[in-house]
Amino acid sequence: MQSYLDELKPDVNITSFKQKEYIIQKLRDRFMSYGYQQIQTPAFEPYDLYTTVTGTIHPDDMIKVMDPSGRVLVLRPDITIPITQKVASYVNHQSEELRYFYVLDVYRTTFNQQHDYEKTQAGIEFFGNETADSDAEVIALANQTLLDLKFKKFTIEIGHAAFFKEILEMVSISKEEKQLLKQFIQAKNIPGLEEFLHHLEIEESVKELIQEIPFLYGEPLKVIEKAKMLSLTKSMVEKLNRIKAIYETLSSYGYEEHVILDLGLINHMEYYSDVIFQGYIENIGKPILSGGRYDQLANQFHSSIPAIGFAFDVDLLVNQSPKQTDTLLNCTIQYNQSNKEKGIQTAQFLRKHNYSVTLSNEQQKVKSKYIIMLNKNSYTLSYQKDSYEVKSSNELLKIIQKLEGGN
Ligand SMILES: N[C@@H](Cc1c[nH]c[nH+]1)C(=O)O
Numbered sequence: 001m002q003s004y005l006d007e008l009k010p011d012v013n014i015t016s017f018k019q020k021e022y023i024i025q026k027l028r029d030r031f032m033s034y035g036y037q038q039i040q041t042p043a044f045e046p047y048d049l050y051t052t053v054t055g056t057i058h059p060d061d062m063i064k065v066m067d068p069s070g071r072v073l074v075l076r077p078d079i080t081i082p083i084t085q086k087v088a089s090y091v092n093h094q095s096e097e098l099r100y101f102y103v104l105d106v107y108r109t110t111f112n113q114q115h116d117y118e119k120t121q122a123g124i125e126f127f128g129n130e131t132a133d134s135d136a137e138v139i140a141l142a143n144q145t146l147l148d149l150k151f152k153k154f155t156i157e158i159g160h161a162a163f164f165k166e167i168l169e170m171v172s173i174s175k176e177e178k179q180l181l182k183q184f185i186q187a188k189n190i191p192g193l194e195e196f197l198h199h200l201e202i203e204e205s206v207k208e209l210i211q212e213i214p215f216l217y218g219e220p221l222k223v224i225e226k227a228k229m230l231s232l233t234k235s236m237v238e239k240l241n242r243i244k245a246i247y248e249t250l251s252s253y254g255y256e257e258h259v260i261l262d263l264g265l266i267n268h269m270e271y272y273s274d275v276i277f278q279g280y281i282e283n284i285g286k287p288i289l290s291g292g293r294y295d296q297l298a299n300q301f302h303s304s305i306p307a308i309g310f311a312f313d314v315d316l317l318v319n320q321s322p323k324q325t326d327t328l329l330n331c332t333i334q335y336n337q338s339n340k341e342k343g344i345q346t347a348q349f350l351r352k353h354n355y356s357v358t359l360s361n362e363q364q365k366v367k368s369k370y371i372i373m374l375n376k377n378s379y380t381l382s383y384q385k386d387s388y389e390v391k392s393s394n395e396l397l398k399i400i401q402k403l404e405g406g407n
Pocket of ligand 1: 124290
């Protein structure tokens with residue numbers, strides 16, 4: 001019988017762990033190439049941080065623990081909030097630019113699967129710049145990272161949290177009704193939406209706009225034109241112009257082919273204030289990355305700092321990314337007591353050239369890509385069904401490099 005503990009057991013699959021590390025390294029390298037520095041937030045945080053800030057995680061969604069003094073803590077349910085709080089505590093100029101990235105676990109009860117409360121996020125947060133160019137730079141970074149990981153078919157859907165909020169503010173309906181409305185739009189449930197709107201007493205032009213939201217989806221410039229015609233206020237048009245500016249800059253990066261505009265895009269994180277975006281890969285209904293601009297979050301920590309960021313769902317990335325070939329090879333050197341020293345020196349030499357080498361006693365069975373045997377004045381390298389005889393460790397290195405397709 002499966003015990004409760006078995007269900008909680010972490011994934012001990014070596015291959016996927018290797019793959020995860022490989023992907024994280026790729027993400028790190030890419031984030032650093034855009035000037036981001038790695039940081040960490042505490043795993044345990046005060047429960048109050050999340051209950052006193054509006055637009056954060058719902059209290060029911062957090063994992064609570066109690067410290068010895070009886071104080072209630074939560075296991076890191078989000079990373080954007082604590083980073084913003086920290087930055088707000090030491091940034092004096094709102095125009096000081098800060099770029100941070102993280103690879104950390106977050107804990108929420110809403111990650112769907114039973115008892116699967118833990119998710120690794122790899123994300124970036126860019127503080128101190130409120131321009132459309134910075135929006136585009138951040139979205140371009142998300143795009144480039146997916147290309148680094150060899151995804152060919154993916155889309156980045158862009159929406160606008162405030163465009164949608166503005167429409168919601170035009171209708172005087174209850175919180176619950178607003179929630180329902182969001183659900184219909186998110187699910188693109190057109191008949192449901194029509195039926196729901198039919199019973200609401202709201203202005204015809206607003207009704208028409210809401211009804212059209214699920215169709216405000218697709219090629220950005222076309223959607224922007226269509227949305228402009230339906231827009232009811234100047235500020236709606238301004239928001240659409242901002243999206244247009246972002247899209248144009250993304251085209252300068254050469255990434256326009258992956259971008260889709262979805263004005264019905266909804267993120268349940270309430271801290272987003274402007275552009276929001278989500279990345280999707282073929283045949284997967286869940287976003288692989290999600291983010292947006294959250295210019296007002298720092299206000300809650302008595303500061304005023306524009307910011308934008310996103311986070312990858314690393315576990316989903318690991319499951320879905322094309323399998324990476326190992327750069328680190330496995331060589332095994334077989335030795336006996338009489339040639340141990342030569343074995344150790346050869347192993348150190350190959351390790352210096354970034355190969356993964358194990359030393360193994362001749363009697364032991366080995367499973368390795370390259371097997372190296374030590375002869376008195378030479379080496380025998382076995383690779384698949386072939387074997388090669390070389391004189392020196394330098395020649396050994398050269399032949400491995402050649403077999404790997406290098407020089
Ligand atoms: N913290 C967000 C992602 C994000 C990072 N920065 C901005 N948004 C999330 O967990 O969905």
